[in-house]
Amino acid sequence: MSPTLLVIDTDPGVDDAAALLLALTSTEVELRAVTTVFGNVELATTTMNARRLLTLASRSDIPVAAGAARPLVHPQAQRADKWHGTDGLGGRADTLPAATPLDPRGAVTLLADVLRAAKTPVTLAPIGPLTNIALLLAVHPELAGKIDRIVAMGGALRGGNTTLAAEFNIYADPEAAHRVLAEESVPITLVPLDITMNCWVDGQWLDELAAAGPRCATLAGVIDHGRKQHQRAFGEDRVVLHDAVAVLEAVVPGTLSCTSMPLSVECGFGADRGAVRRAESSDSRPVDVALSTDVPRLRAEILRRLLTLDGAAATA
Ligand code: BDR
Numbered sequence: 001m002s003p004t005l006l007v008i009d010t011d012p013g014v015d016d017a018a019a020l021l022l023a024l025t026s027t028e029v030e031l032r033a034v035t036t037v038f039g040n041v042e043l044a045t046t047t048m049n050a051r052r053l054l055t056l057a058s059r060s061d062i063p064v065a066a067g068a069a070r071p072l073v074h075p076q077a078q079r080a081d082k083w084h085g086t087d088g089l090g091g092r093a094d095t096l097p098a099a100t101p102l103d104p105r106g107a108v109t110l111l112a113d114v115l116r117a118a119k120t121p122v123t124l125a126p127i128g129p130l131t132n133i134a135l136l137l138a139v140h141p142e143l144a145g146k147i148d149r150i151v152a153m154g155g156a157l158r159g160g161n162t163t164l165a166a167e168f169n170i171y172a173d174p175e176a177a178h179r180v181l182a183e184e185s186v187p188i189t190l191v192p193l194d195i196t197m198n199c200w201v202d203g204q205w206l207d208e209l210a211a212a213g214p215r216c217a218t219l220a221g222v223i224d225h226g227r228k229q230h231q232r233a234f235g236e237d238r239v240v241l242h243d244a245v246a247v248l249e250a251v252v253p254g255t256l257s258c259t260s261m262p263l264s265v266e267c268g269f270g271a272d273r274g275a276v277r278r279a280e281s282s283d284s285r286p287v288d289v290a291l292s293t294d295v296p297r298l299r300a301e302i303l304r305r306l307l308t309l310d311g312a313a314a315t316a
């Protein structure tokens with residue numbers, strides 16, 4: 001069977017790094033492009049980090065283009081450098097050279113070009129704020145039919161991680177999230193905190209990754225920052241790789257069990273700005289919301305794939 005065509009839209013980001021490398025070590029997909037967005041850190045840094053990660057995997061052939069530097073409508077200054085380090089890669093960015101060139105087209109044009117050229121439908125995996133995806137669908141509605149599915153990490157039905165109500169990616173650009181989740185009709189699987197928080201990996205998992213070879217050790221070093229922050233915040237030797245959970249679903253559809261429901265995104269300026277809820281009326285189309293999975297199997301599957309990073313790169 002020919003591989004599924006995939007584009008990742010990302011704001012690396014410690015868990016974005018794991019997610020990107022997971023896609024690159026998964027033979028079921030062909031990663032056609034990486035587009036970047038502001039989010040965990042500023043756009044210039046997320047873009048440099050995406051280029052660094054492709055270089056680490058010896059995949060400088062995959063185009064990287066920069067997208068939105070800010071949300072669609074209302075400026076939002078909050079970043080997540082506490083969890084990702086000021087360089088976005090846990091203080092280890094300098095250990096990864098950025099040899100992958102920057103594609104001058106920009107994210108929306110690159111996404112559109114990939115969709116237009118694709119002979120089979122493309123899966124989009126946005127794992128940062130949804131700004132680029134909202135722009136793509138606004139500027140190129142004629143290409144919506146070329147998207148097989150959007151698998152997005154974001155939202156929380158029960159309690160946020162940025163405010164009490166909102167998860168980071170949605171809080172970063174609620175208007176974009178509203179457009180993509182509630183107004184468009186492209187099939188979407190949303191992977192919220194409700195499931196990702198259960199999919200933590202522990203120190204032993206990370207140690208196994210670190211021992212597999214130099215590239216795996218570099219990734220483990222990046223993730224270690226998240227592990228230390230989690231330890232400080234919650235007193236547990238764990239790290240949550242939110243974006244890798246979503247990308248595993250994009251790579252192996254059906255990994256996560258979903259419940260279909262219409263969603264609304266709170267775009268007001270109260271304490272619940274950015275909250276994602278089951279919509280009261282069914283005016284919005286239904287979205288597949290991932291709520292459960294076989295967690296031990298998922299952890300093992302992500303690790304099994306990442307461990308091939310050194311072996312696979314050595315034979316590439
Ligand atoms: C999401 O926010 C970011 O900090 C992570 O990279 C992930 O995409 C989790 O809420």
Ligand code: CA
Nearest residue numbers: 013016127128
């Ligand atoms: Ca992210």
